[in-house]
Amino acid sequence: xxxxxxxxxxxxxxxxxxxxxxxxxxxxxxxxxxxxxxxxxxxxxxxxxxxxxxxxxxx
Numbered sequence: 001x002x003x004x005x006x007x008x009x010x011x012x013x014x015x016x017x018x019x020x021x022x023x024x025x026x027x028x029x030x031x032x033x034x035x036x037x038x039x040x041x042x043x044x045x046x047x048x049x050x051x052x053x054x055x056x057x058x059x
Contacts, residue, residue, distance in 0.1 A: 006048060006051060006052045007052065009048055010045060010048045010049065010052070013041055013044050013045055013048070014045070016041065017038075017041050020037055021034055021037070025037060
């Protein structure tokens with residue numbers, strides 16, 4: 001049960017990856033506006049996946 005809340009957080013980041021570029025970043029003409037967002041979102045998903053899978057064991 002504890003792991004499922006983190007999985008939902010990953011899905012929330014994925015949802016933000018669809019919403020933010022078409023809402024908050026619509027008027028940003030410079031490439032680095034979206035680049036910064038995608039970099040932070042990518043790092044967040046990587047960190048969440050590492051956190052979620054840290055207790056997995058090979059069998």
